[in-house]
Amino acid sequence: YTITDFMLVNENDDIVYAVPRMSGTLGQSVTHPLDADFTLSPSGGQPRVDLRLLEVRSHKASDFGYASFKRPGQRLSIRVSAEGNSKATAANAFIVHGQDTVGRYSLQPKMNRIAIPAGITEDHKLIISKDGYAPRYFGLQEEMAKKKNINVVLSPAFTLVAFIDFNVSSTFDFYLGGPEGSTISVDWGDGATEVFELEPSQVNVVHTFPANGNYAVTITGDIDRITSFYSFYGQAMIDAISFQHLADLEEIRFGLTRSPKVLDLSYNSKLQAAMLTGLDNLEELKLPEKHRMLSLSLEGPNQMSGPAVDRVIDNLYSNVVGGNLTNGTLNLAASWAQEEGDDTLLGPPSAASLQKLHLLKQEYGWLIAPDPFE
Numbered sequence: 001y002t003i004t005d006f007m008l009v010n011e012n013d014d015i016v017y018a019v020p021r022m023s024g025t026l027g028q029s030v031t032h033p034l035d036a037d038f039t040l041s042p043s044g045g046q047p048r049v050d051l052r053l054l055e056v057r058s059h060k061a062s063d064f065g066y067a068s069f070k071r072p073g074q075r076l077s078i079r080v081s082a083e084g085n086s087k088a089t090a091a092n093a094f095i096v097h098g099q100d101t102v103g104r105y106s107l108q109p110k111m112n113r114i115a116i117p118a119g120i121t122e123d124h125k126l127i128i129s130k131d132g133y134a135p136r137y138f139g140l141q142e143e144m145a146k147k148k149n150i151n152v153v154l155s156p157a158f159t160l161v162a163f164i165d166f167n168v169s170s171t172f173d174f175y176l177g178g179p180e181g182s183t184i185s186v187d188w189g190d191g192a193t194e195v196f197e198l199e200p201s202q203v204n205v206v207h208t209f210p211a212n213g214n215y216a217v218t219i220t221g222d223i224d225r226i227t228s229f230y231s232f233y234g235q236a237m238i239d240a241i242s243f244q245h246l247a248d249l250e251e252i253r254f255g256l257t258r259s260p261k262v263l264d265l266s267y268n269s270k271l272q273a274a275m276l277t278g279l280d281n282l283e284e285l286k287l288p289e290k291h292r293m294l295s296l297s298l299e300g301p302n303q304m305s306g307p308a309v310d311r312v313i314d315n316l317y318s319n320v321v322g323g324n325l326t327n328g329t330l331n332l333a334a335s336w337a338q339e340e341g342d343d344t345l346l347g348p349p350s351a352a353s354l355q356k357l358h359l360l361k362q363e364y365g366w367l368i369a370p371d372p373f374e
Contacts, residue, residue: 017053021065132242156245158219173235177202177228189215294328309347343370
């Protein structure tokens with residue numbers, strides 16, 4: 001193999017260091033100028049290629065053997081912030097053409113300069129997205145013609161990534177509760193949108209998708225008035241979900257299905273009850289720093305480690321003691337299908353966490369199941 005070019009760029013995508021080529025005057029000043037050859041052999045081993053990077057600012061491009069250090073192609077500057085907060089925030093950017101994604105970028109909380117692929121047409125779209133916010137869409141060719149920075153302000157949303165497998169079902173089915181008079185709009189991510197009226201007893205939010213795969217579902221409207229979420233038995237397989245802006249969420253029942261690795265409920269301080277049973281991929285549950293929950297069922301099987309379970313117990317214990325929350329219920333069965341008499345706990349918890357569970361039972365009247373103290 002041959003390395004023909006090697007350069008480093010800064011956050012503005014400017015070239016700041018480069019390895020000289022033999023054809024440049026600086027090629028004589030380094031031991032290993034470019035082109036640099038190296039070999040990979042079937043027997044394995046790591047090849048070593050010693051290259052020296054030099055600063056470009058004190059030299060001409062021709063000194064390095066290049067005609068110019070100007071990067072080919074066009075650049076676009078993007079800054080993202082959230083509604084109600086002028087501070088820049090991290091986000092993701094995608095360039096899409098029909099069903100194809102031709103560019104992916106991780107945007108940092110600053111002005112970002114991204115390289116735009118050649119051959120952009122009026123059919124290419126720029127999508128700016130962030131979990132918990134409604135995505136923004138731009139005509140890429142139009143934005144490039146403006147030659148101005150794009151300042152994107154994202155609006156809060158209830159977002160989730162649906163996973164559709166026709167071997168299970170082509171429909172995606174969950175329930176939301178909220179006060180009468182509340183309305184939400186659902187963008188299903190496949191071109192379809194629907195409006196639903198919330199009900200205290202929950203409304204069925206269901207959609208049939210056209211093909212297998214992931215779909216970015218965005219819910220806007222009166223999301224801050226949603227009080228309950230329900231999805232069980234694989235009716236809604238979810239790879240990511242953000243409850244960040246559901247300020248009035250009081251109850252969540254989610255289980256026996258494909259799930260995200262992390263379930264973040266840290267923003268939902270009004271949460272009173274959570275049933276999280278058999279979430280296949282769950283590795284971490286984040287609870288609000290302060291809450292008044294009196295019912296938590298965190299049954300396996302899932303992927304939560306002992307330390308992850310310890311963090312849940314520590315959070316619950318701190319809130320019970322701090323808020324004098326008595327007569328609550330905590331279920332930490334390693335599996336929802338455990339036979340009677342099987343007292344295996346999820347994790348399992350550490351000795352220090354077991355001591356906290358014992359104090360919850362003895363001093364605050366909490367029901368612990370399975371009960372390791374009987």
